[in-house]
Amino acid sequence: MPRISDRQRIAQDIRDKIASGVYGPGAKLPSMREMSAHYGVSAEPVRSALLILQAEGLVEGHQGKGVYVTESESTTD
Known part of the structure; x- marks a missing residue:
């Protein structure tokens, strides 16, 4: 079984x-x-994971304010 990367x-x-x-x-x-x-990793895998989620439209980053779940997220539909 292939090992899943930290960012994934x-x-x-x-x-x-x-x-x-x-x-x-x-x-x-x-x-x-x-x-x-929390995940026991450096900042880089966390940053990469957030970029993946941002590309998927699940989160959006706001410079100097943080990363937020997008308002249009609807996983129940």
Whole structure:
């Protein structure tokens, strides 16, 4: 079984949390530092995971304010 990369593991965990409602529309995600500590990785895999989620339209970054779940997210439809 191939090993999943840290960025893929983090992106999937955040996707799951969005889908389950842990992070609802408009919710602010934890800081890069908090996520790095939570997942036990450097900032780079966290940044990469957030870029993946941003490309998927699940989150949006606001310079100096943080990363938020997009308002249009609808996983129940």
